Amino acid sequence: MLYIGSHVSFDKNEQLVKSTKEAISYNANTFMFYTGAPQNTNRSKILDGKTLEALSLMKENGISFDKVVVHAPYIINLANRNNLEFSVDFLTEELNRCNQLGIKYIVLHPGSHVGVGVEEGINNISDGLNKVFMNNHSECMILLETMAGKGTEIGRNFEELKQIIDNVENSERLGVCLDTCHLNDSGYNITDFDQVLEEFDQIIGIDKIKCIHINDSKNDLGAQKDRHENIGYGTIGFDNLLSVIYNTKLENIPKILETPYIDKVKAPYKEEIAMIRNKEFNDYKKEK
Ligand code: FE
Ligand code: FE
Ligand code: ZN
Numbered sequence: 001m002l003y004i005g006s007h008v009s010f011d012k013n014e015q016l017v018k019s020t021k022e023a024i025s026y027n028a029n030t031f032m033f034y035t036g037a038p039q040n041t042n043r044s045k046i047l048d049g050k051t052l053e054a055l056s057l058m059k060e061n062g063i064s065f066d067k068v069v070v071h072a073p074y075i076i077n078l079a080n081r082n083n084l085e086f087s088v089d090f091l092t093e094e095l096n097r098c099n100q101l102g103i104k105y106i107v108l109h110p111g112s113h114v115g116v117g118v119e120e121g122i123n124n125i126s127d128g129l130n131k132v133f134m135n136n137h138s139e140c141m142i143l144l145e146t147m148a149g150k151g152t153e154i155g156r157n158f159e160e161l162k163q164i165i166d167n168v169e170n171s172e173r174l175g176v177c178l179d180t181c182h183l184n185d186s187g188y189n190i191t192d193f194d195q196v197l198e199e200f201d202q203i204i205g206i207d208k209i210k211c212i213h214i215n216d217s218k219n220d221l222g223a224q225k226d227r228h229e230n231i232g233y234g235t236i237g238f239d240n241l242l243s244v245i246y247n248t249k250l251e252n253i254p255k256i257l258e259t260p261y262i263d264k265v266k267a268p269y270k271e272e273i274a275m276i277r278n279k280e281f282n283d284y285k286k287e288k
Pocket of ligand 2: 145179213258
């Protein structure tokens with residue numbers, strides 16, 4: 001079955017109820033959210049009443065809660081020792097929040113080494129994850145996201161993710177989130193996605209893929225830029241994205257849009273989800 005959604009907002013009063021209503025307005029059957037602003041640590045207490053209310057709303061509207069994912073904030077950086085203690089503590093708290101909400105997956109950027117080098121960065125990430133898993137015993141998996149390779153980002157290829165996973169004791173609690181824009185920008189050619197998947201399978205194992213971010217890219221293959229574009233308007237293109245979304249090896253894995261708002265104000269997700277379901281590109285930006 002196709003599970004398609006987008007990232008949606010989570011607000012401190014209405015919480016998951018707000019997120020669910022937004023997802024319903026896009027005709028989504030899954031979604032992704034941040035438990036608070038991605039760039040700061042202000043987090044409100046999880047209100048169980050709101051979670052229950054949201055769960056019944058999801059049920060009535062065909063949203064699969066077990067496919068809903070959280071994204072960890074960008075300020076977490078396990079790759080550099082200067083941030084490690086803070087990052088471990090905050091990621092532990094995020095896992096606790098996910099656990100209380102009943103969320104099964106949290107997507108994490110592996111981190112940026114900021115000068116210490118890839119090898120040390122990778123070791124720091126694995127150390128950090130080991131500490132987090134020691135502190136927290138929830139069922140929520142951490143999904144390492146494939147990155148574009150901007151700056152000193154780690155996770156720009158499957159080999160780096162594999163090294164991190166191999167050094168984590170409870171590696172069964174780790175999965176991977178593919179991001180099509182990041183794959184393209186880091187040099188994986190999505191026009192031959194089966195080949196990319198084959199490579200992933202040989203290095204990490206396809207069963208580790210638990211979420212896919214569906215984004216077009218503003219940049220050429222291998223640009224190491226990380227700038228998302230609306231579906232069908234970028235360098236990857238609509239048909240190539242469809243080949244990811246409908247790949248039979250990735251059925252039942254939640255697909256999440258993180259494409260930019262139109263003119264910075266209007267969410268494109270209702271149109272994008274409709275195009276994906278219809279398997280037909282519709283130049284909705286041109287109509288107006
Ligand atoms: Fe991300
Ligand atoms: Fe992403
Ligand atoms: Zn990105």
